[in-house]
Amino acid sequence: MSLHLFSVTHSEQGLDAVARAARRTRGLGEVLRAVDHVEGALVLSTCNRVDVYTDIRGHIDGIDGDRIDGGAGGETVGxxxxxxxxxxxxxxxxxxxxxxxxxxxxxxGLDSMVVGEREIIGQIRRAAETAKREGCLSGPLARVVEQASLVSRQVARETHLAGDGRSVVAVALGLAEESLPPLPTCRVVLVGTGSYAGAVVAALRGRGVREIGVHSASGRAARFADSHGLSAVDDVAFSGAVAGSDLVVCCRGNGEPALTREVVAPAVEGGRLTVLDLAITCDVAREVADLPGVTRIDLAQVREAAPATSALDEELAWNIVRNGVEDFLCEERARGLDPAIVALRMHISDAVEEEVVRMTNRHAGITSDHEAERALRHLAARLVHEPSRRAREAAAQGRSEQYLEALEMVFGIHPE
Structure with a gap:
């Protein structure tokens, strides 16, 4: 496997750059999969990053290497x-x-706007499901996601980073409460039914909110509402729903504002409205924030309000991550020797078969040949056991090439 990451993040290029990159992610996995030597592609687009992982042939040292060769691999990366x-x-x-x-x-959640957030692992899994559905998820990429899930669970279990309040939604709702009546009494309209909408619904319900309507210009509101126990808001009823709400949460992010001045102005005449804009590409038109009675909270404000973390917890989490990387690399190196073990088994099995045939031809009709055949097969299993064990040991120690050379020297085996 040759794993490559192409990344635009809030911490490196800024939120505006993330927003621009996010606009081009639809169907990107299939486009990349069509590129020569790309075995798989996984596209992760969240409120503060666009990460594209690719499995590319043509790498010198595989997943644990540092260099691209000068041939197909390097050209594909370019x-x-x-x-x-x-x-x-x-x-x-x-x-x-x-x-x-x-x-x-x-x-x-170590690279998140709110360190320790748990929503991100769900988004990674959904990105993998999308890649699989589109035929873009290679076996190695699937194994990488599975190991990432294991590491994430270990960090959540052994540190305090996944505590209450450590999510973008939680921080945003904490900011919104300053301008809202008690949340259990609030009427909420959710705009968007994408990967983040489910996390928003869970966070709202966790704070006691019961009256939640969902609107989607794509027509998916009814299905989302049914699956989450919400009420669907169609295009005709949208303006009225906004006018009757205390809080509007936007997480659509398709590049066009969902809340415009024309929609919001009539809704706040003589009243108040709090709007959470949690989309990378703003769902709320800029001029909406200037309307009397409107409080608008966006991702930049969430980043500023993110709770601090313990340096000890972060260091412990990073140690878990580093150990998880080493465990995965060790497993992949061992997996790389599987063809050699298969070749060795076939080599010994073929020798046994030849001996069985020779013995049967020489002693035709003697029933004790069956006992001899079983004994030979048992011997073959014993002979291959120790080389198999030593193959995994060699892989763990980074000596796979030496093992393959020894196999060739002793048995004349040349596994692909």
Missing amino acids: RVSALLSASGVRPGHHEGREALTHLFSTAC
């Missing part, structure tokens, strides 16, 4: 980078161990 730069944002590029570390730390 083509993928150019494709992603078409948004006007040049993504950062990492490979091998660095890319793995980034994904695992992201899965644990």
Whole structure:
């Protein structure tokens, strides 16, 4: 496997760059999968990052290497980078161990706007499901996501980083409460039914909110409402629903404002309205915040209000991430020797079969041949056991090449 990451994040390029890159993510996995030598692609687009992971053939040292060769692999990396730069944002590029570390730390919320948030691992899993549905999820990428999930659960279990209040939604709602009546009494309209909408609904219900309507210009509101026990708001009823609400939460992010001055102005005449804009590409028109009675809270404000974390917890989490990376690399190196073990088993099995045939031809009709055959097969299993164990040991110690050389020297086996 050759893992490459092309990344635009809030911490490196800023939220505006993330927003520009996010506009070009629809169908991107399938586009990348069509590029020569790209075995798989996974696109993760959240409120503060666009990360594109690719599995590319042509890498010298596999997942644990640091260099691209001068042939197909290097050319493919250049083509993928150019494709992603078409948004006007040049993504950062990492490979091998660095890319793995980034994904695992992201899965644990260590790279999030709100450190320790748990929503991100769900978004990673949904990105993997989308890639699988589109035929873009290679086996190695699937294994990477599974290991990221394990590492994320360990961090949540062994540190305090996943505590209450450590999520973008939680921080945003905390800011909103300053301008709202008690949340359990609030009427809320949710705009958007994408990957983040479910997390918003869970956070609202966790704070006692019961009256939640959902609107989607794409027509998916009814299905989302049914699956989450909400009321659907169609296009005709949207303005009225906004006028009758205390809080509007926007997480659509398709590049066009969902809340415009024309929609909001009549809704706040003589009243108040709080709006949470949690989309990367703003769902709320800028002039809405200037209307009397409107309080608008966006991602920049959430970032400023994010709770501090313990340095001890962060260091412990990073140690878990680093150990998770090493465990994964060790498993992948061992997996790389599987063809050698298969070849060794076949080599010994073929020798046994030849001996069984020779013995049967020489002693035709003697029933004790069956006992001899079983004994030979048992011997073959014993002979291959120790080389199999030592193969995993060699992989764990980074001596796979030495093992393959020894296999060739002793048995004349040349596994692909």
